[in-house]
Amino acid sequence: MGTIIQNQFIKFHSTIRLDVNDNKQVIEKREMLIQEIRDYLKKKSEEDGLPLIEFITFMQGSYSMGTGIKPLHEDDDYDIDCGLLFLIGKDNFGPLEVE
Numbered sequence: 001m002g003t004i005i006q007n008q009f010i011k012f013h014s015t016i017r018l019d020v021n022d023n024k025q026v027i028e029k030r031e032m033l034i035q036e037i038r039d040y041l042k043k044k045s046e047e048d049g050l051p052l053i054e055f056i057t058f059m060q061g062s063y064s065m066g067t068g069i070k071p072l073h074e075d076d077d078y079d080i081d082c083g084l085l086f087l088i089g090k091d092n093f094g095p096l097e098v099e
Contacts, residue, residue, distance in 0.1 A: 016069045016070055017068075017069065017070070018068035018069050018070050018078070019066075025078070026068075026078050026080065029078060029080060030080050030082055033080065033082065034057055034082065037055075037084070041053045041054075041055075050093070051092060051093075053086060053087070053088055053093075054086075054087045055084045055085055055086045055087060056084075056085050056087065057082055057083065057084055057085075058082075058083045058085065059081065059082060059083070060081045060082070060083045061079075061081030062079065062081060063079075063080060063081040063082065064081070
């Protein structure tokens with residue numbers, strides 16, 4: 001009985017499991033999102049004459065734990081847990097300059 005249930009769980013898990021390192025669509029969307037933020041910060045820096053705010057990215061949540069699942073429907077969005085660590089100091093910007 002236990003073997004049957006385990007086999008069913010393995011089949012279910014392989015159906016819903018999202019391998020973020022091999023999923024081209026997830027990688028492309030993550031990179032597109034990060035690039036949009038970089039472009040916005042560059043534009044804002046140029047327009048306002050402020051130093052460029054840079055950041056580093058890191059994976060978090062189910063994304064980093066390797067427990068992500070595929071969206072229920074093909075047209076649904078993926079849950080991309082990408083963290084941003086902004087490389088700014090309190091001496092470089094005032095509270096209203098970082099929006």
